[in-house]
Structure formats: structure tokens, C-alpha cells
Amino acid sequence: MRVRADFIGRGWGFPMRVGPTGGIGMVERDQEIEEAIWLILGTAPGERPMRPEFGCGIHDHVFASTDGATAGHIAREVRVALDRWEPRVDVVAVGVDFDPVEAGTLHISIEYTIRATNDQRNLVFPFYTIPSEGGAD
Numbered sequence: 001m002r003v004r005a006d007f008i009g010r011g012w013g014f015p016m017r018v019g020p021t022g023g024i025g026m027v028e029r030d031q032e033i034e035e036a037i038w039l040i041l042g043t044a045p046g047e048r049p050m051r052p053e054f055g056c057g058i059h060d061h062v063f064a065s066t067d068g069a070t071a072g073h074i075a076r077e078v079r080v081a082l083d084r085w086e087p088r089v090d091v092v093a094v095g096v097d098f099d100p101v102e103a104g105t106l107h108i109s110i111e112y113t114i115r116a117t118n119d120q121r122n123l124v125f126p127f128y129t130i131p132s133e134g135g136a137d
Contacts, residue, residue, distance in 0.1 A: 033088055033114060034123060040085045041078065041108070041125050056081035058108075063130050066104060071096035074127065078108055089114055096127075104129040 043055035057077040064070040075094040082091050092111040099105035108125040 036086055037123055040081050058127055066098055066129055
């Protein structure tokens, strides 16, 4: 079976960087998809004037309490954003875990399958909340 590399794509690296020949750093295949996911999750809706709906609504939870309800809302926001903005993957599972050492740090674990290759991958995205003053000692 031949992999459709044109479907997976090639694009500018994120964050932007210089390539080996001095031009814009490019990424392709699995790396391009992973960086696209980071870009989606790292962008708040409304942040891009020409595409105001682009991004993920997790940023609305920066000041939320770190509890199960917030974790559920964040997992839903991630799934909705990736379903909408990254058509090259199928999201298998999204989990949100609280960091036992760093208060206000959540780790968003995303399991996904690249549609063109049926290759299962995972990615962990750190998300930071502002802990309430009552919880910080």
C-alpha cells in the first residue's frame, strides 16, 4: 500500500524557524500533523482576525478550578476543535490529568489515528490554569 504523502502534507514548522538552507523551516508527514495540533490547541478562538473561529476553547478555562468538571470541559473542547480543524486525524481519546507536583498544571493526552496511514499516535499538551489564592501555600 502506498501512503498518500500529499494528503498528510508539508508546511511551515511551528513555531516558525529557519531551515537548513536558510529559508523557512518546513515539516512534513507526522511532524506536520503534530505541529498542526499544537497550533490548534495553542490558539484561542478570536485570536486570528482573518479566521476568528479557528482554535480551541480551552483558553476559556485558565481561571477555572482544577476539578473533574473542568477536566471534562477541556477534553470536550479539544475533541471539538480537532474534529473541526484537523481533518487528517481521527481522535481516539482525550484525557486530562492533573499534575501532582505543579498546582494549576493539567496534561491533556490525545490519542489519534492518522487517517491516510492508519498510524496511531499520541501527544501530551501541557495546559496551565491560574490556581486560586486559597489553594496556593
